Amino acid sequence: MKTEFYADKPLTPAEHKEESALYDESVPFCQRIEMCMQKYRAKRNLDSTRNNILTKYFMLGGIDATPRAFTGSLDKETIQNSTAEEIRTMTATDFIRPGSKKYYDPEEPENWVVDFEGVAKGFL
Numbered sequence: 627m628k629t630e631f632y633a634d635k636p637l638t639p640a641e642h643k644e645e646s647a648l649y650d651e652s653v654p655f656c657q658r659i660e661m662c663m664q665k666y667r668a669k670r671n672l673d674s675t676r677n678n679i680l681t682k683y684f685m686l687g688g689i690d691a692t693p694r695a696f697t698g699s700l701d702k703e704t705i706q707n708s709t710a711e712e713i714r715t716m717t718a719t720d721f722i723r724p725g726s727k728k729y730y731d732p733e734e735p736e737n738w739v740v741d742f743e744g745v746a747k748g749f750l
Contacts, residue, residue: 634669656722659740663689664718684720687745691720 637645649658663684672680684691708716 660718660720660722663720667720668718681719683745683749686749687742689720689722 648661667677667680681691704716
């Protein structure tokens with residue numbers, strides 16, 4: 627059976643409005659790119675091999691993608707009382723560490739280049 631939308635289904639008008647607010651230019655770049663990576667990983671059910679590859683790709687590109695220690699799992703009450711967005715944020719593992727000038731200097735965002743192709747070429 628062929629699926630027309632094998633990557634992502636089309637957005638509804640409500641989803642588009644929500645996405646537009648999340649990725650608005652008034653939101654700092656660092657937060658927008660983190661949100662993008664976190665949503666990408668949350669929407670895909672990756673097997674352990676693909677998850678490991680994605681983690682290594684993110685880390686090569688300067689993203690801290692290591693599991694957070696001592697956080698444990700979410701309890702039923704937290705899950706029931708939280709929105710999907712809040713749960714995604716609580717379980718996220720991909721971050722740009724604030725104050726770390728190794729890869730990103732928030733005081734000079736114009737000097738930071740997003741080069742997905744270059745990182746992919748180096749990774750592969």
